[in-house]
Amino acid sequence: MGSWDPEKGSKGKKKKTYECEKPWIPWLLPTIVLANIIIFVLMMYTNNCPKNNKGSKGKCVARYLGRFSFQPSKENPLFGPSSNIMDKWGALQWSKVVHGKQGWRFITCLWLHGGLIHLFANVLSFVFIGIRHEQQFGYVRVGVIYLLSGFGGGILSSLFMQHTTTVGASGALFGLIGAMCSEFLTNWTIYTYKACLSWLYHLTIYFLLVA
Structure with missing residues (x-):
């Protein structure tokens, strides 16, 4: 008969032990959020409204900020820089992409924002939508979806709004929303009631922010 060993279990068989998986700490999207904030601050620094504003459209807002x-x-009702500054920083314009051969604007426009309100809405969207995605799918997949969706959104924007200056990461964020919807519809049978409510909550928050 086999002897009892508390370390190995009954009859000398080694007991299986399981280690808890370390939770994934997202870093890509928080880095993108931080980069967006820094770029907006630098863009406002170069804007320098008190010096460059001609006064034809009114006084600068919050002049105490210098x-x-x-x-x-x-x-600019969004509390941001002038259109000229956004253009210098790489805002998307159809004429400059097509006639000026400045295709790099499809990428640079993702990092720019039209104003403080625009930046705030995108940052909250990243917090409620993007970080959850990165925790679930990893930074590689989320990064690829983010860049491809942002690039595709820029193409559509330049085609259908040819006379408008475009900035922001709304296309990339809608790509993340599409990925979330696809994942939910594919695996909806394994979701619990609470998970469904959480998913709908995040989706509702995003559409309230961009509405």
Whole structure:
């Protein structure tokens, strides 16, 4: 008869032990959020509304911020820089992409924002949608979806809004939403009631932010 060993279990058989998996700590999307904030601050620094504003469209908003103050609300109601500054930083314009051969604007426009409100909405969307995605699928997949969706959104924007300057990562964020919807519809049978409510909650928050 086999002897009892508390380390090995009954009859000398080694007991199986399981180690808890370490939780994945997202880093890609928090880095993107931080980069967006830094770029917006630098863009406002170069904007320097008190010096460059001609006064034809009103006074700078929040002049106590000095060179970080915003353009007049008639020019930019989102509390941000002038269109000229956004253009210099790489905003997407159909004419410059097609006639000026500046295809790099499809990428640079993803890192720019039209104003503080625009930046705030995108940052919250990253927090509610993007970080959850990275925790679930990893930074490689999320990074690929983010870049491809943002690039595709820029192409559609330049085709259908040819006379408009475009900035922001809305296309990339909608790509993440599409990935979330696809994953949910594919695996909906394994979701619990609470998971469904959580998924709908995140989706609702995003559409409220971009509405």
